[in-house]
Amino acid sequence: MEEERTRDDSSVPEMLEIKVPSATKDGEIIRFEIKTVTTLTDFPSCEMSTTRTFEDVEWLHNCLSVREDPGGSIVPPMPNRPASTAAEAEALMKQEFGGEMRNMLADQIPKYCRSVEMFLCLLAKHARYRRSEPLKQFLVSEPLPPRVLAKLSMFKRATNVVKDKGLQSKKDPDEFFHGQRGFVHESHQCMKDVNVVFHQQLVAQRQFAMSLGAFASNITKAGSSACSSIESHTKLMTRFGQVMDQCQQSENTLATSSENSFAFTFCVFEKYLESSKDMLNRRLRLLTESEAAAAAAVKAKASNKAKADAAREDAVQKFEEISRLGRTELSLFHQLRVHSLQTALVTYCQNQISTGRDTYAMLARSLSELRQIDDE
Template sequence: MEEEDVTSQFPAQNSHSENHDGGLPLFQVVVPEAVKRAENVMFTLQVTIVAEEKGLVLLRQYEDFEWLHHNLVTNNDIRGIIVPPLPVKPLSDPKSAESLSKKQMGDNTRIMRGDQFEHDCLSVQKYLELVLSHPTFGRDKMLSSFLTEQEAPVRARLNKGLITRLSSVIDTARKSNRKDVDEYYNTKRYFATEYSKAIKEASLNYNKLLVAQWRLSSSYSTVATELTSCTADRDEELVKLNRVLKALSDGCEDEATCYELKSAKGETTAGFFLDLFARYSDSLKDMHFRRVNDLIEYEAAEKALEKAKPPKRQAAEEAFETAKSNFERASENGKTELNRFTQIRLASSASFLSEYAELQVKISQDFYTQLLHSRRALDKIHL
């Protein structure tokens, strides 16, 4: 990987961040841009070491974040922990990007959506913010090295299933539907299941709205082009007609730009919030599943201890104490994590959704003024 030997001072610019205790985060990270390099997407990281007020500029590709995530999960005790979700891998293959664009916009569209790297940068930045502010991961040495060394860490080949499914060993109907011994966790597991369904459906439907806005933008652009493509002799009546068509074309172009902006800004505000917490909801369910697994192991160890014969009793007691300790730690951590997740969710919704509303109102007001000018231009044409 090429080195970026730029070292500078720059202010922290963490948007949509929450306030955290305990001296975290130790680093502040901004991801201002991403560029395609061969088959990879390279992210620029502006890292500020808070204690030293020192700035670094680093380059990382998506696979580096996968490796970081893998190490954070495997090198830390995550019993009762809601692990911040890893962002979705960006589309770097031109054919895949074109295929997705046609699927969203329609095969006959004249507009191809460009790279959505703004959304990807925001996703990576938010992931790092969540990890850096987390009491379990925020002081991890691997994370510190990742954000201070110019060269990305050497990666080993990963079983992707370990990253995307932390609960793979316990994802069975018997365990996921098992009644808990603590009514508090029964209630919270039910909420996690229903919340996951609702947030994923909301995210899916909102993405459909965004695609519809892009299609409307494409249609208005097509109409605008057709209105100005007519050519005729400089006859007086045709000159007037061309002026009318030009005014209508300008209005259509304004509408096209309006819908394009609404969709783009909606994608990085409300759309981003819904996508983030749709993935976060899986992390929430994973935490519950892992705790249920600890409960099952605890109960199995208890039964084994009751049936253990004298020669094996000491080993059974040790296994029971270990299982009991694991379950109690998962339960204790889980309550803290659930409260923390609620705070993050409410703070993020207030931040992203208020920004979404403000931007949508501003865009609508700006283009209402432009359309009003187009109407007045039509009124001035005497046929």
């Protein structure tokens, strides 16, 4: 009863918190554990737990982006599909890190959990989607409705692509949206470029860590074989190999923290900017349709005048609605984008500084130990 009173208390702030703490492999299927805590009265309970597959995540995104008209809403981007087989995982690692990296990062489950959690958290923060029926079904229903993915027809997709290309040079009468089109396009390209460069840095960092590991192994073997008769030399080589092994661990820690903070957030918001572009293109298409409807109403004959006027009013209403909602969406999106990137950058810098200090202390301590061995 206390729980119900708390949920019904209007003074309690609205909260919808979603976590994906773990996932398990069932053959080629990855099942994600979804835990939800909420004060929203739309949900049957304050705390819920269920399991979902990636196909369920696809169904949710499809419901919000295709089955329902997004209008002026910016739909949070779909997470990347996880590799469900060993062959897919190896192909993905080769694509991301090159052939030499295929044995690295074997356990990708935490990465997949983080991606799905980010998608769900972005939905939970969205004023429209946090109360949507598909999200509620995803978090509560057992089982989900049949996962039939709605798809845009090939003709409609091709038509939208052609329209969007033709509208790139169109001047928007609203200065706010005209400026946003240019800003979002430039920002999206910058994010893509940063992602490419940062990914190259991660690859180099992982490869350097592998080289340190190989060097440490060879040094240790050399100390225990060829010079095993000289005790001090053996100790020196063994300890030096241990130092290189610790350096490898430090490099891997830096790369992992960079991937989990800066690289992960940039990848998400690169795709989120793509969703923003989609919303702006939808609005621009409605602008041209309202202009065409207005021109048709002016030219309409008396017998078709009422029908043409109704079509014009409908087109204008749709355009005004997407403009009203789109303006709010863009403002909230940029606030979220700036805050998330700032947080990721601070976390990245803190991890770099912390790991750097630990590595420096380890090297200073190891150097002192090596000198003691050398003096013996």
